[in-house]
Amino acid sequence: MSAPKRILFVMLILLLGLLSACSPAAPAETPAEEAAPVEEEAAPAEEAAPAEEEAAPAEEEEPAMEPVTIQVFYPVAVDAPIAAILQGYIDDFQAEYPYITVEPVFSGGYADVQTAIQTTIDGGGEPPALAVMLATAIYDLINADYIVPMDSYIAEMEGGDAYVADFLPAFLANSYYDDQLWSIPFQRSAVVMYYNADMFADAGLEPPTDWQTWAEAAQALTVTEGDVTNWGLHFSSDWPYWLFQPLAIGAGQNILEDDCTVTFDDPAVIEAVQFYIDLSEKYGAMPAGVQASWATDTSDLASGATAMIAHSSGSLSGLLEQSDFELGVMPYPGKEAGTTASVPGGGNFYMMKDVTPEKQAAAWKFIEFITRPEYVADFSINTGYIANRSSAYDTDAMQAYVADVPQALMTRDALQSAGAELATQNLGQVRGILHDYLQRAINGEMGAEEAMQAAQAEAEAALADYCE
Amino acid sequence: MESQVSRKPFKPLPYLLILPTAVFVAVFTVWPVLLSVYQSFFRQRMNIAKFREPSWIGLGNYIDLFQDPYFIKVIGNTLKYIVGTVPISIILGFLFALLVNRKVKGVGFFRLAFFHPMVLPMVSAATIWMFLFTPDYGLFNTAMRFLGYSGPENWTGNPGLALLSVIIVAIWKNSGYYMIFYLAGLQNLPGDVFEAAALDGANGWQVLWKITFPLLRRTTLFISTVAFIDAFRTIDHIYVLTAGGPSRGSTVLLFELWSQRFEYQDIGVSAAITVIFVVVLLAFTITNFLISERKEA
Numbered sequence: 001m002s003a004p005k006r007i008l009f010v011m012l013i014l015l016l017g018l019l020s021a022c023s024p025a026a027p028a029e030t031p032a033e034e035a036a037p038v039e040e041e042a043a044p045a046e047e048a049a050p051a052e053e054e055a056a057p058a059e060e061e062e063p064a065m066e067p068v069t070i071q072v073f074y075p076v077a078v079d080a081p082i083a084a085i086l087q088g089y090i091d092d093f094q095a096e097y098p099y100i101t102v103e104p105v106f107s108g109g110y111a112d113v114q115t116a117i118q119t120t121i122d123g124g125g126e127p128p129a130l131a132v133m134l135a136t137a138i139y140d141l142i143n144a145d146y147i148v149p150m151d152s153y154i155a156e157m158e159g160g161d162a163y164v165a166d167f168l169p170a171f172l173a174n175s176y177y178d179d180q181l182w183s184i185p186f187q188r189s190a191v192v193m194y195y196n197a198d199m200f201a202d203a204g205l206e207p208p209t210d211w212q213t214w215a216e217a218a219q220a221l222t223v224t225e226g227d228v229t230n231w232g233l234h235f236s237s238d239w240p241y242w243l244f245q246p247l248a249i250g251a252g253q254n255i256l257e258d259d260c261t262v263t264f265d266d267p268a269v270i271e272a273v274q275f276y277i278d279l280s281e282k283y284g285a286m287p288a289g290v291q292a293s294w295a296t297d298t299s300d301l302a303s304g305a306t307a308m309i310a311h312s313s314g315s316l317s318g319l320l321e322q323s324d325f326e327l328g329v330m331p332y333p334g335k336e337a338g339t340t341a342s343v344p345g346g347g348n349f350y351m352m353k354d355v356t357p358e359k360q361a362a363a364w365k366f367i368e369f370i371t372r373p374e375y376v377a378d379f380s381i382n383t384g385y386i387a388n389r390s391s392a393y394d395t396d397a398m399q400a401y402v403a404d405v406p407q408a409l410m411t412r413d414a415l416q417s418a419g420a421e422l423a424t425q426n427l428g429q430v431r432g433i434l435h436d437y438l439q440r441a442i443n444g445e446m447g448a449e450e451a452m453q454a455a456q457a458e459a460e461a462a463l464a465d466y467c468e
Numbered sequence: 469m470e471s472q473v474s475r476k477p478f479k480p481l482p483y484l485l486i487l488p489t490a491v492f493v494a495v496f497t498v499w500p501v502l503l504s505v506y507q508s509f510f511r512q513r514m515n516i517a518k519f520r521e522p523s524w525i526g527l528g529n530y531i532d533l534f535q536d537p538y539f540i541k542v543i544g545n546t547l548k549y550i551v552g553t554v555p556i557s558i559i560l561g562f563l564f565a566l567l568v569n570r571k572v573k574g575v576g577f578f579r580l581a582f583f584h585p586m587v588l589p590m591v592s593a594a595t596i597w598m599f600l601f602t603p604d605y606g607l608f609n610t611a612m613r614f615l616g617y618s619g620p621e622n623w624t625g626n627p628g629l630a631l632l633s634v635i636i637v638a639i640w641k642n643s644g645y646y647m648i649f650y651l652a653g654l655q656n657l658p659g660d661v662f663e664a665a666a667l668d669g670a671n672g673w674q675v676l677w678k679i680t681f682p683l684l685r686r687t688t689l690f691i692s693t694v695a696f697i698d699a700f701r702t703i704d705h706i707y708v709l710t711a712g713g714p715s716r717g718s719t720v721l722l723f724e725l726w727s728q729r730f731e732y733q734d735i736g737v738s739a740a741i742t743v744i745f746v747v748v749l750l751a752f753t754i755t756n757f758l759i760s761e762r763k764e765a
Contacts, residue, residue: 010484115730118514140515140733227613228604238625239711287603290625290714296602305605426515428731439714443627466516 065099068362070355071128073107073116075347077187078314080383089379093369100362110134110347117352121146127352129363135174135348136423138182139259143425143466147350149180153364163368166389170344170415174423177259183348184367185388187379190331190342190414191246194301194319195308197326207328210337211250211275218285221307232285233308234300235276238292240438241422241431242345243310247272249419250334250341255434259424260467264434265449265456271335273441273448289443298322312345313411317384320405329407331414342414343421346385377401386412425466433458501746507739515733522736529740538716539724545631546700546720552635553642554695560639561646561691562684566676568647569654579651583644590641594705597637598624601709630710630718637705642698646691653687654680689760696752700745721745 076082083106090102105128107113113133120127133141141147154160164172164181171185199221200207208214218232236243241255248255253268263269280288287293293300297309302322310332319327331342349367351360369375373391377398380387392398393412402409424430437455440446446454508529510522533539564582568575585593600608601623609621620626623633657680665675681688703723706712712719712727719727721741729738 007480007484010481014484014488111730118730118733122514143516144514144520144733145517238713287622289620289622290627292598292622292624292710293602295598426732428515428727428733432727432731435713436715439627443625443714445627445715465519 069101073131129359132347188346189314195328197328219283236294245343246332246341254419329410340417342418504739504742512735553638560643564647565650586645590704594708627717
């Protein structure tokens, strides 16, 4: 080849290389191969907006809809085949709404979904129309201007008020800010205490009714053989706020009042911290120090290495499968006899802001569809999440399931005594401060009172800018 | 067409060939670093409306960082982590290489055994270690008890042990990787030097320290650079094992950077930490490079 031809050839290769490197914005990397071509069509559709915009004004009554594709970013946070279940629902949805294509995008855990959304939006890309993120992320998302409220869609839909009222109040509590509804509950859970009812019966013990009987039962069920101890209670504390909250609620005061007021140094909260410490120090009923045992607690309970664990209601299906004893489920006993405490958790649907109105409308239709009572019931039965609507419990599928597995109703009933989950402004920092001092108290580096007072001071400083 | 002029004609081909790499380096390395330097002079937090738009504060982020006792603790943790992982994994790599540099039956199995941790993704390896570290019945604790250990077993929850547990996982993961480089280096050593040493009556120890190790100087330099940089870069196991805790006892610089950017949504501070990161690594790499160049001369 002559020199000019060689240069031309090389330039052609370079051009191809550079072109192949220039891929569309981040979302295109995550979906499955077959979804990618559809995404490519949707992206140019954004630029060729006029085509869709012209159809939009007439869309009120028009049954003929422009095809629209929406993405849903979702996490998988429990041991259940969420991806397959969601795909089943999406297939049903697309059968009913043929003009809407839904692309589910698995994005890791809750933190990863939020990170993916952030990086997409901050990088100037188009976010997915819907994302499932933690119910407590609401303030951060509103402040960052990523999401839109859903009141207008509720107002437009038939029986909108009844629709909202049907959700379990404990779950809906995290969706409101400034009198607007910002999220719809989806995969929700609650903190419960699982116990080995057979072990209790063998030891002649009743399920605990207050802190005193709880500690004594755990103490009685702690068995030491050689240098291995089977503790009566395992209580994970390496990501402590969620499992700790019902202790504070049970003592009489939750760790927060609203998005701008935390009550870490309230005497009742300090009492709850001290109770946690006493369980190992005074009663010898659980391992000392911070327990990094979330992942192993369920198998420990199932194998008989422990008698009680504090865990998520989402672990119910897995535990039922693994245990060959009668599994008891209850909220934490409260400090006073006859009281109980719990706290909700899990993720909600959020609708992103920087998305065309057509996509938002399609996204709302999807939310409406997937929160129908029969789907809510099906999701709960197959994953262990708590069905978040009252009407779901009236469906045949749920009635049959609950007859077989009464524990499923116990997890729902735990919500009766639930307080609000920790959700504040500047949540990442406030939560980090709580974790820091809670763990120092648990590890004995600081006294409970000293630690919680320091936590309160730092949290107030962290909230100052956000709450003036 | 040959030119008669004494100056060489400009050949664009080499530059064209490195153009793609240059473009990628510029776009994915140089540009983000410059952007981070720029962003570090502003206050910008995405989770609060009044700080969403960047506002100039000069060196404010840096001053706040170095006055924050948490950040000083993070730096301390990072230094401890570096000192804990880098020398030990290099020494172990060297020892393993010496052990497997022989033609005995089954040496392939040992090479595989030492190297396989490197092949595992860090998150998978950390998850396995999470179960190994379980108090009472975790395999690591069982093995330690068998060897006579009777101390605390709460590796990931004990503030004194959490950093040590992530150091252990890092050493386990990387030693095999450095072993490969040392093995290659050992096998490339000239045989005549060792013959001469044998003739002069040198014992094994003298051969090792006076001949083998000095001859592997360039390999050691390369490995120490890689190990140092890798110790800064890898935090997946910290995320899985300890989540930076307890009480931030195992938070290192990159983990703090991630927290600042994605948990606290603080773009200014995370950019400042990025700049500190880059400066430290650049200083180390340049120093290493200069030292090696001088030694060559």
